[in-house]
Amino acid sequence: MKTVFKKKKITGILGVLPATEVSFEDEVSNYNFPEKQTMRLKKIMGFEKHRVVKDTTASSDLCVAGLNHLLEKKLIDKGEIGAIVVVTTTPDHFIPHVSNIIHGNCDLSNDVICMDLNQGCAGFLQGLMQSFMLLEHLGNKKVVLFNVDTLSKKVSKQDRNSYPLIGDAAGITVVENDPNARDIHFNMYNDGGRREALIIPAGGSRLPSSAETAVMRDLDQDGNLRSLDNLKMDGSEVFTFVQTEVPPLIEETLKLADQDKEHIDWFLFHQPNKFMLKKLAEKLEVPYEKVPMNVVENFGNPSGSSIPIDIVHNLGSLVMDNQYNCCLAAFGSGLAWGAMTIELGRMDFCEMLISDY
Amino acid sequence: MDKILGILTELRPEFDYTQSNDFIADGLLDSFDMISLVSELEEKFNVTIDALDIVPENFGGVEAIVNMIRKNGAEV
Numbered sequence: 307m308k309t310v311f312k313k314k315k316i317t318g319i320l321g322v323l324p325a326t327e328v329s330f331e332d333e334v335s336n337y338n339f340p341e342k343q344t345m346r347l348k349k350i351m352g353f354e355k356h357r358v359v360k361d362t363t364a365s366s367d368l369c370v371a372g373l374n375h376l377l378e379k380k381l382i383d384k385g386e387i388g389a390i391v392v393v394t395t396t397p398d399h400f401i402p403h404v405s406n407i408i409h410g411n412c413d414l415s416n417d418v419i420c421m422d423l424n425q426g427c428a429g430f431l432q433g434l435m436q437s438f439m440l441l442e443h444l445g446n447k448k449v450v451l452f453n454v455d456t457l458s459k460k461v462s463k464q465d466r467n468s469y470p471l472i473g474d475a476a477g478i479t480v481v482e483n484d485p486n487a488r489d490i491h492f493n494m495y496n497d498g499g500r501r502e503a504l505i506i507p508a509g510g511s512r513l514p515s516s517a518e519t520a521v522m523r524d525l526d527q528d529g530n531l532r533s534l535d536n537l538k539m540d541g542s543e544v545f546t547f548v549q550t551e552v553p554p555l556i557e558e559t560l561k562l563a564d565q566d567k568e569h570i571d572w573f574l575f576h577q578p579n580k581f582m583l584k585k586l587a588e589k590l591e592v593p594y595e596k597v598p599m600n601v602v603e604n605f606g607n608p609s610g611s612s613i614p615i616d617i618v619h620n621l622g623s624l625v626m627d628n629q630y631n632c633c634l635a636a637f638g639s640g641l642a643w644g645a646m647t648i649e650l651g652r653m654d655f656c657e658m659l660i661s662d663y
Numbered sequence: 664m665d666k667i668l669g670i671l672t673e674l675r676p677e678f679d680y681t682q683s684n685d686f687i688a689d690g691l692l693d694s695f696d697m698i699s700l701v702s703e704l705e706e707k708f709n710v711t712i713d714a715l716d717i718v719p720e721n722f723g724g725v726e727a728i729v730n731m732i733r734k735n736g737a738e739v
Contacts, residue, residue: 343675347695350702467695528693542694542719549714581698585714 352580356606388447427638429610473606477614494644710737
């Protein structure tokens, strides 16, 4: 799908992190691989430390903590909110929906629209797409987009392919109508034929969780122990997917926007790992400095909230006073991949909250 | 060739790479080893390896690795 969103603007981003920070070195002994071999990945992949929630924390907790922070600091008023959109692969429950849990816990008005989208690493762009469409019907009200995942609960701690890079976090993005906003060019693709490259086999209606699905096994005989309740990622397939699909996606999106790479100030991409982002920058022939790639080493890969966390961590103070020409790209489970050009700046807030969770 | 064998042995000292005809099928290299190896090769041969060349077919043996390096413009 290719489209242009007109007169829409991101006016604030809050990153919400769990309190607990775990270092990669402290987890090396969990993996069934030689320590030296695993440690070699530290520098290459950016495995340094990551944030994980407590056992008692659910995804909505990060969202509610973040929205309450915004309300208390008067960065948003309840009366301004027309809709809340939650994008997550790790809801608190199948029913009720995370958006309704936030709605209830923050005591929002009954005419606020609540909507959950079950999407993963491409979820920031999918959430923005939904939010921009809702704004067409909300007048001067705002949409609050929550991207949240607590994937540490769904990834095996003995899976060296996935556990070192995951990070729990929420990104809360406020979008609103603005007659002076520049056009946002948007471009999104999906390929359900490759859906099993990222899969949690059990826990849904296809294969409900049971004692059998919880058994830890080395199913792929690659040294990684995981159960059918855990996330399984085909790393090679995902790598090839990203390097094959994303560079032409970026080129195509820039062409749609009638912009060239030299005039983009920041390429703000989903943050899978440092190696993949370096290779993307090389393929696109853009300088590494224009492609922030330090989210995994500081927080882990926070799935759908990776771009909001990237913006807050790397551009937090800059986007308060300046305006930047940005190209965003997100890609992951589905498989889904999308990009957009958007002007970011003069925000009301762009900051990080370390929660008690 | 010896330089590449040296890098491989440094990477996974528990294996004898001279005894395998297919490093991937024989389990001598996994996907993360491929990434580690690319990083080492780029440093040692002063080359940037195209992302689309990082596929198992290019890591099956020393000759395949040499061809990949040469394809990306470095002397081996």
